[in-house]
Amino acid sequence: MQESVSSILAQTQTEWELIVGINGYPPLSNVFLTAEAYLCSLNDSRIRLLDFPDCKGKSVTLNKMVPLCKYPYIALLDVDDIWLPNKLELQWPFLKLYDVIGTKCVYFGEMNNIIPAIPSGDLSAFNFLQVNPIINSSSIIRKDLAQWEPEWDGVEDYELWLRLWRENRRFYNCPEVQVKHRIHKTSAFNAKGNNNQVAALRAGGKPPTTPN
Numbered sequence: 001m002q003e004s005v006s007s008i009l010a011q012t013q014t015e016w017e018l019i020v021g022i023n024g025y026p027p028l029s030n031v032f033l034t035a036e037a038y039l040c041s042l043n044d045s046r047i048r049l050l051d052f053p054d055c056k057g058k059s060v061t062l063n064k065m066v067p068l069c070k071y072p073y074i075a076l077l078d079v080d081d082i083w084l085p086n087k088l089e090l091q092w093p094f095l096k097l098y099d100v101i102g103t104k105c106v107y108f109g110e111m112n113n114i115i116p117a118i119p120s121g122d123l124s125a126f127n128f129l130q131v132n133p134i135i136n137s138s139s140i141i142r143k144d145l146a147q148w149e150p151e152w153d154g155v156e157d158y159e160l161w162l163r164l165w166r167e168n169r170r171f172y173n174c175p176e177v178q179v180k181h182r183i184h185k186t187s188a189f190n191a192k193g194n195n196n197q198v199a200a201l202r203a204g205g206k207p208p209t210t211p212n
Contacts, residue, residue, distance in 0.1 A: 001035060002038060004078075004081060007085075008077065010083075012086055013089040017069070019068060020049045021065050022050070023052040024052075027051060028051065036049055059149060063150075066146045072143050076136055080184070082180040099171065100141045100142075100145075102138040102173045103138040104175060105138055106180055111183040115177060118133045120174065120175035121175065122171075124170070128162055128165040132157070132161060134161050134171065134173070135179055137181060138173075138179040146160075149163075154194045158198065158201060
């Protein structure tokens, strides 16, 4: 978490708030208290830590956090990922023109210095059924559109982008690499069976059931 938070503090665009959500642990867990001690040590009034002990799953937690955000736009950053310093500043001019703004990213960790092939610029003509073109930790989304479906946890970001794309919402990707996305075995896409969910998403169906 410290690397991710430090990358937000280093942003050249300084008008932001950071909300850190801890979910799935008992109230005031060691995880929460450790995060609290670290964030308090930063002494930055733009940072808030929230405890969601009753929230199971990423989508439910995100949906609880959205109404607590004071700005009309939400930028996502997964705990393992890192923003480069100019990230928010580069996206800022596009906020009034597009509903979702992303950037290119580079992988690091168990897969280093690989830049995934995603389109840049205005994505109006891009077919979102081909590939997910929005890197989750690069995205800024209008607050009123930020609503995730818990049944699609694991591919909840792609489900949201597909849903908004089908509504003819406006997407844009900055061509610069502004996010470092960590790759490790526990987050491996196919290891979680998320490839099966993607097939169902693209077909416009329901998520596949997981055998007990």
